Amino acid sequence: MIVRNINSLCGTDREVNSDNWSSTRLLLKDDGMGFSFHQTIVHPGTETKIWYKNHLEAVYCVEGSGEIEEDDGTKHNISPGTIYALDKHDKHTLRAFSELKMICVFNPPLLGPETHDSQGVYPLLTEFENVSK
Numbered sequence: 001m002i003v004r005n006i007n008s009l010c011g012t013d014r015e016v017n018s019d020n021w022s023s024t025r026l027l028l029k030d031d032g033m034g035f036s037f038h039q040t041i042v043h044p045g046t047e048t049k050i051w052y053k054n055h056l057e058a059v060y061c062v063e064g065s066g067e068i069e070e071d072d073g074t075k076h077n078i079s080p081g082t083i084y085a086l087d088k089h090d091k092h093t094l095r096a097f098s099e100l101k102m103i104c105v106f107n108p109p110l111l112g113p114e115t116h117d118s119q120g121v122y123p124l125l126t127e128f129e130n131v132s133k
Contacts, residue, residue: 002031006039018115020046020096029109036109042066042100050116051091054124056107058085063101069093091120 006024009015014025020043027037042048042064066078071091076084078100086092106122114122 002027002033013112016113016115019043020048023104025110025112027109028112030111031109034107034109036106038104038106038110040100040102040104042094042096042102044096044099046096048094048116048120049091050094050120051089052086052106053089053119053121054108055110055122056085056087056089058083058105060103061100062103064096064098066094066096066098066100069095 004026006026009024009026014028016023016025021040022043023038023040025036025038027033027035029036040059044064060083061078061080063080064078067075068078068084069075069092076082078084078094108124110122111125114125116122
């Protein structure tokens with residue numbers, strides 16, 4: 001059984017930060033669950049272009065407001081209780097109107113240090129040494 005409290009992960013390698021967001025990775029590949037599970041805080045007033053070409057992701061909003069814009073221009077409001085699933089590796093833009101608290105699940109699971117590249121893609125890592133490649 002795995003039991004963790006998110007507060008115990010602050011300041012560890014399971015907390016990953018970028019200019020637009022901060023992600024605490026509660027479950028990762030090495031936990032052996034077949035998916036990774038994160039709490040991501042998206043900073044207010046930010047816009048993040050994302051394309052998970054290597055992963056499927058489901059995102060559930062628990063706090064805040066924003067929108068997701070599909071590559072074709074279709075926009076969807078994001079508020080508490082909204083879930084969106086990137087079941088086709090969808091390119092999209094996430095805008096946070098206020099601080100967004102999101103719960104995210106990735107398949108395949110992340111190893112932990114992943115951040116978006118210039119295309120908004122998380123690399124498909126097989127080991128930590130690949131982060132700098």
